[in-house]
Amino acid sequence: MTEALIHTAENSGTTAAQAQPGPSAGQASAVDALSPAEVEAAVHAIADRSRHAARRMSTANRAWKDRGLRAVGAALQENVQAILAANAMDVQRGKDNGTSAALLDRLTLTEARVAGLVSALENLANLPDPVGNVVRGQTLPNGLRLRQVNVPMGVVAAIYEARPNVTVDIAGLALKSGNAVILRGGSAAEATNQVLVRVLREALESVGLPADAVQTVDQFGRAGANVLMKARGRVDVLIPRGGRDLIQTVVTNSAVPVIETGEGNVHIFIDESADENMAVEILLNAKTQRPSVCNTVETLLVHSGSTVLPAVATALRNAGVRLHVDHRIKAALPGVETEAATDADWATEYMDLDLAVAMVDTLDEAVQHIRTWSTGHTEAILTNHLANAERFIAEVDSAAVIVNASTRFTDGGELGLGAEVGISTQKLHARGPMGLTELTTTKWIVQGEGQVRG
Amino acid sequence: MTEALIHTAENSGTTAAQAQPGPSAGQASAVDALSPAEVEAAVHAIADRSRHAARRMSTANRAWKDRGLRAVGAALQENVQAILAANAMDVQRGKDNGTSAALLDRLTLTEARVAGLVSALENLANLPDPVGNVVRGQTLPNGLRLRQVNVPMGVVAAIYEARPNVTVDIAGLALKSGNAVILRGGSAAEATNQVLVRVLREALESVGLPADAVQTVDQFGRAGANVLMKARGRVDVLIPRGGRDLIQTVVTNSAVPVIETGEGNVHIFIDESADENMAVEILLNAKTQRPSVCNTVETLLVHSGSTVLPAVATALRNAGVRLHVDHRIKAALPGVETEAATDADWATEYMDLDLAVAMVDTLDEAVQHIRTWSTGHTEAILTNHLANAERFIAEVDSAAVIVNASTRFTDGGELGLGAEVGISTQKLHARGPMGLTELTTTKWIVQGEGQVRG
Numbered sequence: 001m002t003e004a005l006i007h008t009a010e011n012s013g014t015t016a017a018q019a020q021p022g023p024s025a026g027q028a029s030a031v032d033a034l035s036p037a038e039v040e041a042a043v044h045a046i047a048d049r050s051r052h053a054a055r056r057m058s059t060a061n062r063a064w065k066d067r068g069l070r071a072v073g074a075a076l077q078e079n080v081q082a083i084l085a086a087n088a089m090d091v092q093r094g095k096d097n098g099t100s101a102a103l104l105d106r107l108t109l110t111e112a113r114v115a116g117l118v119s120a121l122e123n124l125a126n127l128p129d130p131v132g133n134v135v136r137g138q139t140l141p142n143g144l145r146l147r148q149v150n151v152p153m154g155v156v157a158a159i160y161e162a163r164p165n166v167t168v169d170i171a172g173l174a175l176k177s178g179n180a181v182i183l184r185g186g187s188a189a190e191a192t193n194q195v196l197v198r199v200l201r202e203a204l205e206s207v208g209l210p211a212d213a214v215q216t217v218d219q220f221g222r223a224g225a226n227v228l229m230k231a232r233g234r235v236d237v238l239i240p241r242g243g244r245d246l247i248q249t250v251v252t253n254s255a256v257p258v259i260e261t262g263e264g265n266v267h268i269f270i271d272e273s274a275d276e277n278m279a280v281e282i283l284l285n286a287k288t289q290r291p292s293v294c295n296t297v298e299t300l301l302v303h304s305g306s307t308v309l310p311a312v313a314t315a316l317r318n319a320g321v322r323l324h325v326d327h328r329i330k331a332a333l334p335g336v337e338t339e340a341a342t343d344a345d346w347a348t349e350y351m352d353l354d355l356a357v358a359m360v361d362t363l364d365e366a367v368q369h370i371r372t373w374s375t376g377h378t379e380a381i382l383t384n385h386l387a388n389a390e391r392f393i394a395e396v397d398s399a400a401v402i403v404n405a406s407t408r409f410t411d412g413g414e415l416g417l418g419a420e421v422g423i424s425t426q427k428l429h430a431r432g433p434m435g436l437t438e439l440t441t442t443k444w445i446v447q448g449e450g451q452v453r454g
Numbered sequence: 455m456t457e458a459l460i461h462t463a464e465n466s467g468t469t470a471a472q473a474q475p476g477p478s479a480g481q482a483s484a485v486d487a488l489s490p491a492e493v494e495a496a497v498h499a500i501a502d503r504s505r506h507a508a509r510r511m512s513t514a515n516r517a518w519k520d521r522g523l524r525a526v527g528a529a530l531q532e533n534v535q536a537i538l539a540a541n542a543m544d545v546q547r548g549k550d551n552g553t554s555a556a557l558l559d560r561l562t563l564t565e566a567r568v569a570g571l572v573s574a575l576e577n578l579a580n581l582p583d584p585v586g587n588v589v590r591g592q593t594l595p596n597g598l599r600l601r602q603v604n605v606p607m608g609v610v611a612a613i614y615e616a617r618p619n620v621t622v623d624i625a626g627l628a629l630k631s632g633n634a635v636i637l638r639g640g641s642a643a644e645a646t647n648q649v650l651v652r653v654l655r656e657a658l659e660s661v662g663l664p665a666d667a668v669q670t671v672d673q674f675g676r677a678g679a680n681v682l683m684k685a686r687g688r689v690d691v692l693i694p695r696g697g698r699d700l701i702q703t704v705v706t707n708s709a710v711p712v713i714e715t716g717e718g719n720v721h722i723f724i725d726e727s728a729d730e731n732m733a734v735e736i737l738l739n740a741k742t743q744r745p746s747v748c749n750t751v752e753t754l755l756v757h758s759g760s761t762v763l764p765a766v767a768t769a770l771r772n773a774g775v776r777l778h779v780d781h782r783i784k785a786a787l788p789g790v791e792t793e794a795a796t797d798a799d800w801a802t803e804y805m806d807l808d809l810a811v812a813m814v815d816t817l818d819e820a821v822q823h824i825r826t827w828s829t830g831h832t833e834a835i836l837t838n839h840l841a842n843a844e845r846f847i848a849e850v851d852s853a854a855v856i857v858n859a860s861t862r863f864t865d866g867g868e869l870g871l872g873a874e875v876g877i878s879t880q881k882l883h884a885r886g887p888m889g890l891t892e893l894t895t896t897k898w899i900v901q902g903e904g905q906v907r908g
Contacts, residue, residue: 257712428711
């Protein structure tokens with residue numbers, strides 16, 4: 001489900017452009033008009049303005065930042081017709097280029113969706129400020145007072161797909177946490193993003209916050225994204241948001257530290273002691289409540305000693321779920337419509353009403369399957385056996401490990417973090433649901449009265 | 455002060471080998487015997503064994519890991535003659551190749567230095583285990599019990615220079631925090647490291663811990679380092695330890711998440727209200743106590759309204775410090791021996807008895823100088839003016855900001871972290887002194903009794 005929005009230097013030439021004739025064609029002239037060195041200089045100048053704005057944002061107190069967020073919300077409402085008009089152009093261009101219905105849906109804004117963005121900004125304004133929080137502190141034996149406090153990252157860059165809601169979402173999160181943000185959205189949403197960025201900047205300026213706290217490099221196309229990825233020192237952190245291809249391209253090519261988010265090949269293991277009713281309820285919730293998101297279950301592992309499989313399979317089939325099963329599961333489900341699973345099924349994040357199902361004979365086998373195929377997002381065990389629960393918690397190396405509950409709970413809102421930046425599937429800096437605090441770093445503050453080291 | 459130990463694929467051919475004829479020449483045949491694909495396969499196999507060992511380390515409790523650390527210490531003492539004999543070979547080879555006295559000193563082990571390593575391992579064994587620490591936790595309104603706990607990273611790789619003490623040091627830190635480690639040391643220390651790794655592995659095995667928790671890729675030379683840097687997914691975090699060139703090469707070329715450590719172009723700003731005695735004491739300590747380390751001061755900024763400059767300069771000169779000064783400082787120090795500073799001096803981390811000195815007219819000017827030249831490690835202000843202290847703390851964007859104390863306190867031991875992995879100068883994951891906790895990640899554990907999302 002990914003657009004190839006960014007490319008390495010090696011493949012950003014005509015071949016890539018030809019392979020993606022539609023959405024970016026309208027911008028080709030603007031990009032082509034500048035040499036690589038000119039694009040680099042222009043993006044670096046944007047990053048330097050972002051650094052300057054970040055310094056001002058870092059000393060803005062919470063009340064001021066919240067005023068900014070509410071001003072952005074009000075401005076989005078005032079400008080809703082201009083936003084929808086620009087969005088209609090992007091959508092029409094997408095239709096003309098044969099963009100799929102799913103991508104068009106992500107691209108489309110409506111009055112209700114804009115209202116949703118406004119209410120998300122109000123929610124952000126109501127959250128505590130992560131900046132200034134004291135992580136730890138003490139007075140040392142020599143009298144030095146020591147505090148480690150959260151401070152803004154500085155310049156946050158985001159590379160994402162043609163979903164204009166992300167423009168407002170990531171800008172709001174970055175601003176609340178005292179950062180400046182540089183945006184690179186999907187070119188298919190360029191007209192919408194252009195209006196959104198203008199509205200965001202004007203709203204910030206109206207309350208005395210720096211307009212340059214929100215900037216875009218969309219005008220430079222893929223070349224701009226490539227410069228951003230190499231701007232270590234100018235950009236403090238890069239957050240890719242989108243599908244697998246986009247994230248892998250950023251992760252592989254970026255010299256700027258990246259926070260990898262989102263990919264969830266999520267497993268549930270039903271051991272031999274699990275309750276049937278609980279298994280049915282949790283599988284239905286984890287697979288069908290919102291199949292297109294990253295915390296939805298993609299593979300079910302069932303212990304061969306369990307008796308719950310027929311009830312679970314029937315409930316899922318009645319809910320319209322297609323079952324991709326190994327031969328033992330098939331044999332255990334006479335009369336149930338299934339498809340034969342291949343390795344591709346164990347590897348696939350369907351994000352749809354599909355579920356791979358395999359039978360295992362031991363907890364070890366379940367853990368081994370998860371180690372082989374999981375993306376390290378979320379795995380759950382359904383069990384009444386204490387030792388199995390403890391072993392699963394200890395041995396499964398994922399961002400979230402769940403016992404007897406739906407995998408859909410791996411979510412910043414559900415876990416009490418307030419706003420969510422994304423679900424990190426890497427181990428550095430942030431793992432699992434990322435809140436506002438994960439958009440900050442820390443600073444050690446040491447205060448004395450002349451202490452020297454002995 | 456950096457050896458060029460690793461190179462990108464583009465420059466790892468004969469030119470690089472010719473440019474560095476000495477230390478690596480002895481290993482050339484081993485490296486040349488394997489094709490790039492064979493090196494990659496061999497290093498990946500090492501990483502896979504490391505992953506397996508990491509799983510066993512992650513479930514070893516503190517008592518067991520501490521037994522392992524003490525067994526390593528005892529084995530180092532038992533094998534001290536073999537270690538020193540191997541080291542003597544490396545040192546002789548270095549001498550034959552014309553290695554500098556400073557590098558030879560770093561390369562050399564003695565009985566006393568080995569004893570120092572043993573006592574550092576004992577210190578590590580006495581520290582609390584970071585694994586299992588609950589970072590935060592709560593019971594959610596729906597009854598879900600939520601904990602975020604520290605768990606080992608998994609596979610930690612270290613790329614470092616020809617300092618064999620780092621081999622033991624980084625292995626001890628990784629083991630204490632429940633990780634497996636893959637080492638790539640400087641080829642000039644290869645004989646020493648080979649013995650050290652053997653001793654480490656045997657000691658771990660003697661207490662039932664996996665020998666593969668410590669492995670080396672030294673046998674593959676630079677090619678091995680290059681594979682490590684690209685092994686995202688197989689290696690969880692890469693820690694370069696050494697000089698600027700090594701760190702920049704790793705940071706620029708690694709697809710594995712890197713923790714950047716060490717570079718410290720450290721500033722002290724003396725404002726117009728600072729005490730003369732305090733300024734003299736702190737400057738002497740910050741510059742002369744141990745000039746070769748990263749938290750030593752490199753540039754002094756003096757407010758034009760301050761009267762302490764002559765006393766500070768005289769004390770530093772008497773301690774043998776060479777002063778590299780701008781023209782206003784020169785004019786303010788008649789009769790004091792100085793050299794004219796250029797931009798290179800503001801940029802240089804001398805790590806020696808040299809200090810750049812500039813005069814500024816305002817706090818803003820001092821902050822601006824720091825923003826231009828600092829590496830973001832540590833900066834200090836000496837002041838009796840509360841507002842100046844507060845503004846300096848707020849506006850200087852460094853890992854550690856110090857008021858009225860020596861910059862030498864930016865150190866894991868001094869700040870109460872116990873062991874120190876290094877001083878991180880990046881903003882992601884760890885910033886400032888890194889302790890054992892920074893070699894862990896976190897896992898969210900969610901426990902319920904059938905909860906589903908509404």
